[in-house]
Amino acid sequence: MKRARGFASDNNAGIHPQIMEALMVANRGHAIGYGDDDFTRKAEHHFKEMLGEDIDVYFVFNGTGANVLGINNLGSSFHSVICADTAHIQVDECGAPEKFTGMKLISILTHQGKLTLEGVQKHLHGFGFEHHSQPGVISITQPTELGTLYSVDEIKNLAQLAHSHQMYLHLDGARISNAAVALNLPVKAFTKDAGVDVVSFGGTKNGMMYGEAVVFMNPALATNFRYFRKQGMQLASKMRFIGTQFDAFFTNDLWLQNARHANQMAQLLYQKVMDIPGVKVTQPVQANGVFAIVPAHVIPLLQQEYFFYVWDESRNEVRWMCSFDTTAEDVEDFSAILRKLV
Template identity: 55%
Template structure:
């Protein structure tokens, strides 16, 4: 039975598996000094330009933690959305490792805005307060919305004018680029982002993420930060080979486009059910909805998915690169059946 809980639940794309198998041939030098890693880094440079630094890590938490640790000091503060992954779903890892305080600003749609960030700058220069140093945004956001290029540029301009950096949690960066019909470079480097956590796992890879520095002044010591942060993979070729495949022949884009289209298809089907209220714009590969708790419980007997907000009975349904229309049709029939029972 198809799960609509998370794109993490999806299988590995067959082209990624084939790349791993091809890499599994003989001995190569470990810790990234291999041809697979060099080719994968070149793929990133083809997309973002030669003047970047790229480091591969195991997972998204590792990417976020190390990226933010590398560009802050323990007395700094990181500004983020209250629903951001670094604030909610990483068990305090960023604060523990960086020593920084995460300060959240209000958000109902996953995005944060300059008017709210401005209110925190009174602390700058005051020795009694954590010093704001990084604005961290998620693209696409935790509720499936997407920052426009103009919105990102506004944030990065404000950050740089106030001696701050911008970190982007791009666990679903591919879905955002597909949604905006923009290149990966346009929504990151060209928009002024300093460092990006580039996601692969949610878009068809088995494991592995990348930390991409567009501001190379910030990456000088990152190889030591990565090692000390336990994210240096000895058999690096198995991460690198996946990224080489993902970034070849627009596989990353094809996967993301399909996931987004399936979310839009699910949205269309759910809109036909009057008793269900959609709560967020469907811009990437997530659908958020409110439905009766009894119907949720009935539906969960057949399908695995998460309740996003217990108080509001709001659920999250995610689609992935291998979700099919038939999967959604069956799911919607079960939704209707659960709603009829209550």
């Protein structure tokens, strides 16, 4: 019998009680639609406190919408976007970035899911040649899809490389809260101050019902974004229900508390499985995910008890994600069952 909580995805977790309470409060009475309400203004204020007054922030429904619309504002259909082979925009958005923006995605084989200067530089050619798509955007994910982290210097170097070629740097921050906790740094230090131009700022994977933010570090880059958001079907009429979630999310650092707990549970899980015979952890455990190779016969048996995904079927690599509501008891029980099955 499957347990109530699994290790498949932090998307599978519920809504944090404080955020649910905020939704109930916002549900009383009426509020002006499409973002002209006090709840949304409070959320915008939180972002400006975090990143500075000279930013623009727009709320959308989901991560794919945030990534696609953010990247769309950074170029034209003849541009290309350089990303990791594991990037969400490359693997898990059903071609939406290319369909909506018209830009070509150029994916690079990476180690631990991280772009490097050397890897990107190989694709910086053909500028001004009308037969080639023009390199326009570098997109990174923090933490990466493999749960690893870019250092501040690594991000700065990629930003400098992009800007030296009149390109932009986009950061997919679906789990940016987990990165902030793991790095023990303010978000501003590894985004705006590091030269990132646009951030897709996630909330759904960290205790919110739904809602992400597209943050432009330079408001000039947000020109006409409001119209593209509408065309992209990401303009919420009842925007207050996204705004109030972000307000609760940031109040008293709930976002950091949630992410810290998820990261701690991943570390605990790593400690519990690392010495199990036949189990090999494949990536550094730096955020809230554990990637491991396990014996093939164990996977379906373990999935009968706890839901999780196979990451790479060719080598029996699985992904175990921890969430804000994962408990130490969940981890203990899961690892005990795994040890018994092996």
